[in-house]
Amino acid sequence: MSRFDWPTGRGVERHAEIVIFNDHLAEPSRVVERLRPFDVVCVMRERTPLTHKILRQLPNLKLIASTGAKNASIDSRAAAELGITVTATGYESTATIEFTWALRVASPRGPPRRSFSKSTEYRQRIARLCIRRSYAFFLRVQRRRSYTVYASPGAAEAYRATGKFPDGSVLVKEVQTTSTAVMTTGTVSHVDRLKGRFITVKDSKNSHPDNKLWGNGWGWSWFDADNQVKTTSKDFRTDCLGCHVPAKTTDWIYVSGYPGLKK
Known part of the structure; x- marks a missing residue:
């Protein structure tokens, strides 16, 4: 919001207060607590499911606006039953x-x-x-995050040889925020601080069917930088999998972005 010069006394701010949340909440009760006061919710991507259980606890909600033509995380049928309008931006490929x-x-x-x-x-x-x-x-408009990925010993070598990660392979994605400034050499972005680490463990046998952090051939967990002992992830399907859907055909891992995995 701070990137734009919003006209004072005109437009949206005359009729509504705009609140932006940059963090992700996985626990439904926390989502309800956060969204309960709002009349309109604008969502992006599909990381926060708006289920019937959540929607029925939002008595003020009148409108859900989503980017894109469809959003699978919104229970549209439940919203209609509750009198909540769901709208989307639509898409035109030749626009x-x-x-x-x-x-x-x-x-x-x-x-x-x-x-x-x-x-x-x-x-x-x-x-x-x-x-x-x-x-x-x-x-x-620069990247706001920097990613560094580490692999356990032998994992990269095995992938280059077979095109697959052997069971027990550990991938650690270190996520850091970045800062951007104009310097004498031009506009420069650099690593600022550690945000957290996303860790996956290969398990092709799906050895933990009753554990919500294991599935689709991997163990999945996010660890905040200020608490690297306890994961904040609750269910990999809602907390992790959404970001990896484009990489489904490569075993859910963005191997094209890792030069070290190329033969």
Whole structure:
């Protein structure tokens, strides 16, 4: 919110108070406690399930707005029964905004010439205008986290040889927040502080069927930096799996992002 110059006395702030939460709550009772005062909830991605049990404990809630065309974590049927409207942003694959952002990403290397066809003349003009006026802003949008992944001895070697992680392999993803500043060399981001560690343990036999932190061939747990002894994860399906869905075909691990795993 602080990145934008919101007009004083006009627009949304005349009618509502906007509160942003950057942390994730896995415990349903804590989700209810946090959301109970609100009339409208805007959600992103699918990390916080809004189930019937949770929704019925939010008497003030009138509207749920979600990014994207669908959000599997929202119980839409329960919301309808409770008189809660669920809406989404929708998606148009040929929209100008997607085209503009693609050009923004490509602009440091030079926009691909084949993108500028006669059929996209209108979008060309808008995209070029946005690039000229917004490029400085684009440069300030940096990664807010840095990731370093460690593997237990022999795990990387085994993966390079077989394309699979052997049982017992431990992967530790260290997550650090970053800071960004303009320096004499340009805009620079650097590691700021440790946020926590995400640890996975390979278990292809699914040896712990009754444990909610084990499943889909792995053990899953997140540890906050200020308490590295006790995990805050409760159920890997709701706390961990959502972020790994795009990597399902590679055993839930983003192996394409780890050069050390390439042969």
